[in-house]
Amino acid sequence: xxKTWNNRAWFLVLPVLVLVAFSAVIPLMTVVNYSVQDTFGKxxxxxxxxDWYQELLASDRFWASMMRNLIFSGIILAIEVxxxxxxxxxxxxxxxxxxxxxxxxALPLLIPWNVVGTIWQVFGRNDIGLLGYYAHAIGLDYNYxxxxxxxxxxxxxxxxxxxxxxVVLLCYAGLVSIPDAFYQAxxxxxxxxxxxxRYIQLPKMQRVLLIAILLRFMDSFMIxxxxxxxxxxxxxxxxxxxxxxxxxxxxxxxxxxQAAAMSLVYFxxxxxxxxxxxxxxxxxxxxx
Amino acid sequence: MARIELDKIRxxxxxxxxxxxxxxxxxxxxxxxxxxxxxxxxxxxCGKTTLLNIISGLLRPSHGRLLFDSHEVTGLSTQERNIAxxxxxxxxxxxxxxxxNLAFPLRxxxxxxxxxxxxxxxxxxxxxxxxxxxxxxxxLTADQKQKISLGRGLVRSDVNAILFDEPLTVIDPHMKWVxxxxxxxxxxxxGYTMVYVTHDQTEALTFADQVVVMYDGGIVxxxxxxxxxxxxxxxxxxxxxxxxxxxxxxxxxxxATARLGSxxxxxxxxxKAASGQVELGIRPEYVRVGREGMAVTVTKVEDxxxxxxVRASLEGREIAAIIGEDDTIPAEPHMRFDPAGINIxxxxxxxxxxxxxxxxxxx
Numbered sequence: 001x002x003k004t005w006n007n008r009a010w011f012l013v014l015p016v017l018v019l020v021a022f023s024a025v026i027p028l029m030t031v032v033n034y035s036v037q038d039t040f041g042k043x044x045x046x047x048x049x050x051d052w053y054q055e056l057l058a059s060d061r062f063w064a065s066m067m068r069n070l071i072f073s074g075i076i077l078a079i080e081v082x083x084x085x086x087x088x089x090x091x092x093x094x095x096x097x098x099x100x101x102x103x104x105x106a107l108p109l110l111i112p113w114n115v116v117g118t119i120w121q122v123f124g125r126n127d128i129g130l131l132g133y134y135a136h137a138i139g140l141d142y143n144y145x146x147x148x149x150x151x152x153x154x155x156x157x158x159x160x161x162x163x164x165x166x167v168v169l170l171c172y173a174g175l176v177s178i179p180d181a182f183y184q185a186x187x188x189x190x191x192x193x194x195x196x197x198r199y200i201q202l203p204k205m206q207r208v209l210l211i212a213i214l215l216r217f218m219d220s221f222m223i224x225x226x227x228x229x230x231x232x233x234x235x236x237x238x239x240x241x242x243x244x245x246x247x248x249x250x251x252x253x254x255x256x257x258q259a260a261a262m263s264l265v266y267f268x269x270x271x272x273x274x275x276x277x278x279x280x281x282x283x284x285x286x287x288x
Numbered sequence: 289m290a291r292i293e294l295d296k297i298r299x300x301x302x303x304x305x306x307x308x309x310x311x312x313x314x315x316x317x318x319x320x321x322x323x324x325x326x327x328x329x330x331x332x333x334c335g336k337t338t339l340l341n342i343i344s345g346l347l348r349p350s351h352g353r354l355l356f357d358s359h360e361v362t363g364l365s366t367q368e369r370n371i372a373x374x375x376x377x378x379x380x381x382x383x384x385x386x387x388x389n390l391a392f393p394l395r396x397x398x399x400x401x402x403x404x405x406x407x408x409x410x411x412x413x414x415x416x417x418x419x420x421x422x423x424x425x426x427x428l429t430a431d432q433k434q435k436i437s438l439g440r441g442l443v444r445s446d447v448n449a450i451l452f453d454e455p456l457t458v459i460d461p462h463m464k465w466v467x468x469x470x471x472x473x474x475x476x477x478x479g480y481t482m483v484y485v486t487h488d489q490t491e492a493l494t495f496a497d498q499v500v501v502m503y504d505g506g507i508v509x510x511x512x513x514x515x516x517x518x519x520x521x522x523x524x525x526x527x528x529x530x531x532x533x534x535x536x537x538x539x540x541x542x543x544a545t546a547r548l549g550s551x552x553x554x555x556x557x558x559x560k561a562a563s564g565q566v567e568l569g570i571r572p573e574y575v576r577v578g579r580e581g582m583a584v585t586v587t588k589v590e591d592x593x594x595x596x597x598v599r600a601s602l603e604g605r606e607i608a609a610i611i612g613e614d615d616t617i618p619a620e621p622h623m624r625f626d627p628a629g630i631n632i633x634x635x636x637x638x639x640x641x642x643x644x645x646x647x648x649x650x651x
Contacts, residue, residue, distance in 0.1 A: 184346050185379035189440060190367045190396040199381045199392075 028267075034260035052261035062262065064237065065245040069221055072156070072241060076220040079160050081213060084167025089201070091172055105165040105172075117229025120158040124230070144231060148238035155227045155239055162226070163216060170212040174205035207281075214277045221270060242266055290356040290448040290481060292320040292343060297352035299338055305350065312338045313349070314505040320449070322357075323479040325472075327496035329486060331528065335505040336485045340451050343483065344371045356448050372441020373451040377458060378433030380425045387412070387421040390439045397444075411443040414474065431463040442474070449481040456491060468495055489529050501525050517571070518629075523636045526569050532597060532608045534631075535575065539568045541632065544641075549603030551582045556627040557641030564635040572597065574629025575609035577617055581624030586617055 038048040056062050091101045111119075124144050126132040135142035144154040178200060186196045224243035227233070233240035233248070240248070246266065250259035299313040308314060313335040320326055328336040341347040342354065345366035354362045361369050381389050390411055394404045412418040415435040420428070425436060434455055441450050456464045472495065475482055486492050492499050493513040501509045501516065501524075509521040520526035526534030539546040544558040546568050553568065577598055584600040584607065591613075598609045602623060609623060632639050 181375040181379050187366045189393040203383045
């Protein structure tokens with residue numbers, strides 16, 4: 001078949017290409033540049049090969065941060081997804097309660113990360129914080145500044161408070177799209193509450209749920225601001241996640257090479273996991 | 289299977305209905321006989337789905353009683369009534385196989401696995417999906433899905449009735465015909481009590497032994513398809529059934545003659561008690577076009593294939609007539625009404641005419 005090829009249309013892509021080059025590709029390449037060089041100051045760099053990468057992958061510090069990240073994301077998903085579904089299932093479908101619930105659910109999502117961090121930092125303090133003060137008053141030994149377990153509990157509850165709404169809203173959107181006839185048919189078929197959830201509601205929520213899990217996983221894996229504001233990564237290194245560790249390394253220790261190597265590894269991990277999710281989701285689509 | 293009796297059922301979706309117009313269903317008393325095939329026919333919003341949901345128990349009527357085989361079931365849940373219902377859009381359980389979809393209502397009721405298997409296999413044969421048993425239900429076509437919805441009702445051998453709520457809306461035209469005849473077959477072979485809601489007159493007339501025509505929250509006529517065509521009890525039935533609908537012309541009646549403007553029409557008999565607003569109804573099939581009768585002005589001729597529809601103006605009123613595909617309209621067209629097709633209405637309700645033998649009028 002004779003097709004008229006006209007490649008001039010590519011010029012229309014040019015502005016975006018330039019923009020992306022300046023905002024993403026060029027900065028990324030400087031990071032790549034740093035990751036394979038070393039310096040003794042005076043802005044003089046020399047080739048260092050893959051030494052930074054070898055050093056990084058051999059360091060306990062990196063794997064410890066990585067483990068903390070994975071555990072954190074795991075806990076977050078294990079709490080937020082079931083909790084989000086549960087709340088969405090119990091939200092009203094009709095009447096005045098709908099806008100009220102939606103606004104209440106959207107509120108935490110509207111608060112900037114560092115403000116959320118500050119709120120909880122103050123909230124948990126033993127001297128002036130509502131939570132910390134009363135936890136002490138009823139005899140709980142709660143102190144997120146000194147106790148790693150308490151610090152984790154605080155960071156996790158904060159994240160659940162901040163982000164469960166997202167899962168709720170996505171699930172709710174899936175739920176309201178189910179026509180009444182499905183519930184009526186289920187009644188006629190004598191289905192139990194569990195069967196209705198398992199065979200009607202869950203399948204209808206499946207797609208939005210996948211998106212919710214993907215978003216929550218990526219967000220929690222990249223978490224930085226909130227724990228940084230509340231605990232600063234402490235006590236010790238107990239809440240030092242990859243991103244916090246990275247900033248410490250790059251800006252605190254000015255270890256540019258290793259930080260660059262870590263950025264790239266971190267980037268590749270997120271890229272890989274996002275690709276995996278994307279594949280799962282598109283496979284699911286073609287299966288339909 | 290059961291005989292379903294509606295005893296003065298009224299329903300309103302409002303909390304405190306006071307006026308007649310607050311009721312979606314004004315007052316319905318009717319008996320669906322055991323093993324009958326009924327169609328509820330009416331325009332959107334006439335209350336037919338409301339009535340169906342009251343029978344199935346998805347809605348509880350605000351007034352009146354519902355009886356299955358003389359047992360009151362008004363307060364019973366859908367499950368206790370043991371009703372099957374097929375909805376407008378196919379309801380299937382996406383993640384299950386066709387087999388599991390059919391087994392679902394039985395498993396929910398705790399039927400023994402061996403019986404479940406036997407019933408499901410029988411039902412698969414009945415609805416012609418035996419080869420699809422192990423397939424996931426989500427990939428099927430709309431008509432297959434609708435068959436599964438039906439199958440989930442048929443699989444319970446003890447259902448009291450099968451209700452259909454416009455089940456063919458999303459089905460392709462050629463499959464509609466196939467499904468409808470399969471439904472009729474099932475009805476003949478197994479004698480289910482079936483109630484079928486539709487706003488499509490062809491569906492209603494071909495499916496049902498008895499058609500219940502509803503209008504504005506009430507039943508206006510119950511009868512065989514022939515009754516509805518020949519003797520519409522209400523002008524609405526005349527309009528709604530038939531294509532084009534019945535011609536309704538305001539007339540003045542004295543004895544056995546009706547006057548329409550300057551025209552005189554001979555009636556087959558003298559109407560009894562024709563008071564209020566009197567109208568003459570005649571189907572286009574009974575209007576003859578020729579050189580004799582009342583002078584008309586033809587405005588349009590529509591060729592619809594098997595016949596032609598003549599639109600004309602008679603004494604300033606629009607009137608439709610059906611003529612044969614090869615018939616021609618004379619230069620000075622006139623129309624004549626076949627007395628057999630004339631009905632007289634008083635305030636929209638049909639009045640009997642003395643001297644005329646009524647046949648098949650069950651209403």
